[in-house]
Amino acid sequence: MPLSRPENTAKLKFILHGLFLVSGSVTVLIGQLLPIMARQYQLNDLQVSLYFPSQFVGSLVGTLLTSRYSKKNRFISASIAGAMLMALGLVLMNVDSFAVSLIAFLLNGVGIGLTLPAINMTVLELSPLKTASALSLLNFFWGVGAIICKPFVDMTSRGNDILITTLILTAPMLIAAAVLYFQPTRVITVSGSAESKAGAARSPIWTLPMAWAIALFNFVHVGFESGMGGWLTTYSERIDQANVAHWLSPTLLYFLFFVAGRGVAPLLFRFLNENRMLMLGLIVVLGGMVLTVTADSTTVLSLGSAIAGFGTSWIFPTNVSRFSKTFGPSATRRATPLFILGTLGAASSTWLIGFVSNQTGDLRSGMYVLVVSVILLIALQIGLSLRSNSEISE
Numbered sequence: 001m002p003l004s005r006p007e008n009t010a011k012l013k014f015i016l017h018g019l020f021l022v023s024g025s026v027t028v029l030i031g032q033l034l035p036i037m038a039r040q041y042q043l044n045d046l047q048v049s050l051y052f053p054s055q056f057v058g059s060l061v062g063t064l065l066t067s068r069y070s071k072k073n074r075f076i077s078a079s080i081a082g083a084m085l086m087a088l089g090l091v092l093m094n095v096d097s098f099a100v101s102l103i104a105f106l107l108n109g110v111g112i113g114l115t116l117p118a119i120n121m122t123v124l125e126l127s128p129l130k131t132a133s134a135l136s137l138l139n140f141f142w143g144v145g146a147i148i149c150k151p152f153v154d155m156t157s158r159g160n161d162i163l164i165t166t167l168i169l170t171a172p173m174l175i176a177a178a179v180l181y182f183q184p185t186r187v188i189t190v191s192g193s194a195e196s197k198a199g200a201a202r203s204p205i206w207t208l209p210m211a212w213a214i215a216l217f218n219f220v221h222v223g224f225e226s227g228m229g230g231w232l233t234t235y236s237e238r239i240d241q242a243n244v245a246h247w248l249s250p251t252l253l254y255f256l257f258f259v260a261g262r263g264v265a266p267l268l269f270r271f272l273n274e275n276r277m278l279m280l281g282l283i284v285v286l287g288g289m290v291l292t293v294t295a296d297s298t299t300v301l302s303l304g305s306a307i308a309g310f311g312t313s314w315i316f317p318t319n320v321s322r323f324s325k326t327f328g329p330s331a332t333r334r335a336t337p338l339f340i341l342g343t344l345g346a347a348s349s350t351w352l353i354g355f356v357s358n359q360t361g362d363l364r365s366g367m368y369v370l371v372v373s374v375i376l377l378i379a380l381q382i383g384l385s386l387r388s389n390s391e392i393s394e
Helices: 009-041 051-070 075-092 098-126 131-156 163-181 194-202 209-239 250-268 274-294 298-312 315-327 329-334 336-360 363-393
Strands: none
Touching: 009 051, 009 075, 009 098, 009 131, 009 163, 009 209, 009 250, 051 075, 051 098, 051 209, 051 336, 075 098, 075 163, 098 131, 098 315, 098 336, 131 163, 131 250, 131 315, 209 250, 209 298, 209 315, 209 336, 209 363, 250 274, 250 298, 250 315, 274 298, 274 315, 274 363, 298 315, 315 329, 336 363
């Protein structure tokens, strides 16, 4: 039976891509606000790192809630709820209380955990024949939001006052939620084959080692991206306080080349398969991280950040696409463990960086956590590649 899509597919994609762009800014906002929060409440690195578990515990809760929506294919409803919770969290960040600010990031995390997986899964359902390119385009929008976050915060924040910053981000969140609410389509169903759905329900994805290996890869990689995006601004200040405020900062370059990599990836996919693309990206990231952790100037740090951002850009969507291709399109409705492990990885790595930094008195030591993460990813990718090659030969 040919696949059918909702009549308002184009409109849904437009709204969801716009929401994903703003979500990109909101997701990485935590890293841009860390120096402000540290000054506001006079926090050390270990105390500052508590913001990450707050946001990522919330994200874990949001991801678990997404699984409930996924059982009825109500990803649109999950996106609406997530956008509203992110808006609430943004507003609460302005309350002058360390405890309330932690709660604000917790709510922000719940919204992120609801919205990002739900939109990823919706776009997969709406683009069943071009999953890799559809996810690359979607995550390109996320990257654009991440790019503009640092200069946006620099332009709109006034000392420790982030009211204007948060209000500007809140407005499009609420608008997107309202527009989605009044869309006629709430349930995305692209396949009318009851038999295929029944067969998919019986396929034991999470009893297979391959599924958990892909999820473990996601655990480490999302941890890397969150650690880099979360701590890079603070790390840049430790390297060179005078130059980090320049608009062409290491953080901006990291996300700029992150988005550039998303644009280049479709061209590279013409010559390389998924396994080779993943290995290429990881090798590039490792080279960038060596420069990053050994940098003694903003110039070297900027170069390392740009290289790392470019290399990591296509890894997440390619890994999610690998999961979908390995277990079939219906696997998107049972991908909750994949995203849960990603959230746990983000919480673990960002906290561990702060812990190591606090123990050693040097944030550079904490950033070596990310180098170890990349080495682990390379080892995992070698194993996954060998496994997939052996299955093909059989």
